[in-house]
Amino acid sequence: MNEKDIIVCRCSDISLYDLKKLMEQGYTSFVELKQIARIGMGPCQGRTCSLLVLKELAKFLDVPFETLTPPTVRPTMSALKLKMIAKGKNNEEQR
Amino acid sequence: MKNNAKVVIIGGGISGVAIAYNLAKMGETDVIVLEKDHLASGATGRCGAGIRQQWGTKMNCLMAKKSIEFFETAKEELDYDGDLQFKQKGYLLVSSTKEEDKEFEQNVILQNKIGIPARKITKKEALKIVPHLNPDAFYGAAFCPTDGHLNPFTTTDAFYKAAKRMGITFYTQTEVLDIKTKNKKITEVITTNGSIKTETVVNAAGGHSYNIGQMVGLDLPVYSENHEILVTEAVEQMQGPMVISFSQNFYCQQTPHGSFIMGRGEPDKKPGLNVESTHLFLDRMSKTITKILPKIGELRLVRQWGGLYNISPDHQPIYGPVKEVKGFYLAIGFSGHGFMFAPVTGMIIAEMILKKPFSIDISGLTIDRFEKGNITIEGNVV
Secondary structure, eight states: OOGGGGGGETTTTTEEHHHHHHHHTTTHHHHHHHHHOOTTTTTTTTTTTHHHHHHHHHHTSSSSSSSSSOOOOOSSOOOHHHHHHTTOOOOOTTO | OOOOOOOOEEEEHHHHHHHHHHHHHHTTOOOEOOOSSSSSSSSSSSSSEEEEOOOOOHHHHHHHHHHHHHHHHHHHHTTTOEEEEEEOOOOOEOOOSSHHHHHHHHHHHHHHHHHHHOOOOOHHHHHHHHHTTTTTGGSSSETTOOEOOOOHHHHHHHHHHHHTTTTTTOOOSSSSSEEEEETTEEOHHHHTTEEEEEEEEEEOOOGGGHHHTTTTTTOOOOOEEEEEEEEOOOOOOOOEEEEEETTEEEEEEEOSSSSSEEEEETTTTTOOOOOOHHHHHHHHHHHHHHHGGGGGGGEEEEEEEEEEEOOTTTOEEEEEEOSSSBEEEEEEEETTOTTHHHHHHHHHHHHTTTTTTOOOGGGGTTTTTHHHHOOOOOOOOO
């Protein structure tokens, strides 16, 4: 399959081809890829893409997967509307 | 690792890369930039991404104007192939009271004198610029159409790449452990990856600048404080300018990418180096924004984070040499505005080191101003 058609980050529309090009340019940690290409900055917050990206990074750098640093997990756990936080309502009530 | 250099810059944030770029541009490429993590990992990469010229002190106005002029041609000057996400849709300052509105009037007079195209406007005019502002939540406003937004990550990357092409050396994941001096002169920088002989060191360590000062025995008049930010999901463009209020303690801008980024300062924060995210911030920020810009309250939060303001006594940067140690230069104390002043920081520090005439007169920004007691405090800070 064409690497341009394999999506590794769906929030920011980054393909495997894009990812490999970025790594070749020297962005070789998750956080650097995040800053330059918004990988992991979208609504999924890295929940979908981080494993895929870290696996590709491990392959590219030829290091064990577990030696790589995953992205920082930041609050909140779910995407609440700001007005609901302001009013102190919970996630069920805003649906 | 290279073991000697004319100049060693400590800090790979926007200030460090801008200083390195300017040194190279002026012909000095025997320069090493040291960064303990990755580039823009500190305050730069955590900042609010705004660029503004509406300040209350003359020095801040001068630096901001010069910086915006640079940003207007930055993509070409730095020959950058990425996207700087530069946007000039203005900053709308909203006042809460008649008194604050009067201060805006005074500031606009100062800004206009320097050539900044800000203007004092009425509530009605402000509502034309940002129609979803709650008319009951503010008194009047000031507006400068050439203020705006710039992506801190790609801007740092652009300076870095340009500097690297010209021959500057960068070592990331390299922490400075100590700075050696002899007879009050810099001799060597000790890092986690080896040592570098040098006579000139620039302290551009942002939130960590006090600790770097301690390495040469200085008690620098700065401290760091965590300021928090949140970002929402991306939506269609609906708000041109940054909306900001000093009295209501917030700023909120839509990025070119579509997300809304907003922050506020907590008055009772303790100084320190932690950059944690708190529920208190989230709660207060949501309440403020829902009141002033109710439509933004409909958007979903994507994440929140913290970053360090490195605060000086007058909320203006501290530039230049110190009398105690020869060869030690400061680019510190930006008080939350190091990103937007970086073009000037780069020019001035490079000119100081290479003994060239200054692009702007920064005599009011050297550290001796605090000894003289001759300071003007910048009040326009969130």
